[in-house]
Amino acid sequence: MIGREFIAELENKREKVENLFNFEKFKVGSGTYGQVFQAFPKTKNKLFPKKSYALKLIECIDHKQNMILSMSACREIALLRELKHENLIQLNRIFTDQRKVWLLFDYCEHDIWQILTYHRKSETDKFPSKGLVKSLMFQMFQGISYLHNNWILHRDLKPANILVVGEGSKIERGRVKIGDMGFARLFNSPLKTFVDIDPVVVTFWYRAPELLLDTKHYTKAIDIWAIGCIFAELLSTKPLFYNEEEKLETSTPYNREQLHKIFTTMGFPKIEEWHNLKAMPCYERLTKDFASAAYEKRSLAATLSKYKLQNTSEFRLLEKFLTMDPTKRITAEEALKDSYFYEEPLPNADAFYGMKIPYPPRKYLPNEENNNRTQHQQQLPPRQQQQQNIPLQQIPLPGIVKQEPRIQP
Numbered sequence: 001m002i003g004r005e006f007i008a009e010l011e012n013k014r015e016k017v018e019n020l021f022n023f024e025k026f027k028v029g030s031g032t033y034g035q036v037f038q039a040f041p042k043t044k045n046k047l048f049p050k051k052s053y054a055l056k057l058i059e060c061i062d063h064k065q066n067m068i069l070s071m072s073a074c075r076e077i078a079l080l081r082e083l084k085h086e087n088l089i090q091l092n093r094i095f096t097d098q099r100k101v102w103l104l105f106d107y108c109e110h111d112i113w114q115i116l117t118y119h120r121k122s123e124t125d126k127f128p129s130k131g132l133v134k135s136l137m138f139q140m141f142q143g144i145s146y147l148h149n150n151w152i153l154h155r156d157l158k159p160a161n162i163l164v165v166g167e168g169s170k171i172e173r174g175r176v177k178i179g180d181m182g183f184a185r186l187f188n189s190p191l192k193t194f195v196d197i198d199p200v201v202v203t204f205w206y207r208a209p210e211l212l213l214d215t216k217h218y219t220k221a222i223d224i225w226a227i228g229c230i231f232a233e234l235l236s237t238k239p240l241f242y243n244e245e246e247k248l249e250t251s252t253p254y255n256r257e258q259l260h261k262i263f264t265t266m267g268f269p270k271i272e273e274w275h276n277l278k279a280m281p282c283y284e285r286l287t288k289d290f291a292s293a294a295y296e297k298r299s300l301a302a303t304l305s306k307y308k309l310q311n312t313s314e315f316r317l318l319e320k321f322l323t324m325d326p327t328k329r330i331t332a333e334e335a336l337k338d339s340y341f342y343e344e345p346l347p348n349a350d351a352f353y354g355m356k357i358p359y360p361p362r363k364y365l366p367n368e369e370n371n372n373r374t375q376h377q378q379q380l381p382p383r384q385q386q387q388q389n390i391p392l393q394q395i396p397l398p399g400i401v402k403q404e405p406r407i408q409p
């Protein structure tokens, strides 16, 4: 059997995602890493229990009949196949056909961005309950602790990446699933208030000070700072380091406005607090751009005083997350042992325990697929290809549905 007939034979045998699920009209997200659809098993298919799934279409490039999988897709598949924890997104299956790669996940109706947006806009329900906040935080730390113990850093923790399972799933209702939606596409949107901010806009609000000072060492402490920002936002419903300036990514991670926001909120870091500050790559620029005296009266306690958080276990824990010196920041393991998680209300495995879920379901986005060529069919110039991508055939994609031995290119 020659190659083309063999491929055709292969195609007929494969389970096609279009035959197994209804999803085309239910797009819930799109961005740099691909598009995401809510998917419902078709009645005739017994392979998948009757519940909601998420199908992520990976952007491939079709080059001279060769499917080219991006490096990021390869990294996502390789990473997710190794990870298994109840508070992390779980990759269920991989489907491929001649032109596309689909990743199948369990569906999560909610995320912390959506929860915060609901409370910001509500007149009568302005804050998430104490029990909800505690459960979300505890589950987030369980997931991050698993990642950090496996020496994996998330590096882009923000409310939109903290998903929560909704109604419908008895066992997993209110379960936190940390993901990486990778929607951080450059977005030159007009200035907006944070209430309407799109979860896909690139924000620096969760970036640790050492990142903004161009540290060369990505560490676990960077994730802890981001979780601290999310904790503060859950307690106040306002982004702690909100910065209305939405800048396109600049060549250096140094962001003067974001640093100013952090110092205005926390005060300016003292050398005795952050011994290694002078060693930061952008320290010279920092001393030129900022006068520490301007932030003398600033502190986290002063900033959050209007939320009546002083002398609470929440505030004491928050200070440990938002410690300027990354080497002094609390670890995920230490956070899980904090007294905050051992006082009423105790964290419940179901973040929505004892409450009716008031948060709206996800909105469906228009699916451009129907009326124009999709990204994966675009041709990349050959030069770009060599740098960025590996032909699909060369990537062992174990666990693909009904995978036959691949023909070598």
Ligand SMILES: Cc1ccc(-n2nc(C(C)(C)C)cc2NC(=O)NCCN2CCOCC2)cc1
Pocket: 029, 033, 036, 054, 056, 072, 073, 075, 076, 077, 079, 080, 083, 088, 089, 105, 106, 107, 108, 154, 163, 178, 179, 180, 181, 182
């Ligand atoms: C390049 C790259 C992109 C993403 C990941 N990544 N990393 C993670 C961990 C568990 C490590 C946080 C999760 C993902 N991928 C997704 O979350 N994917 C989204 C899955 N969601 C979509 C919406 O519905 C629920 C499942 C890795 C590498």
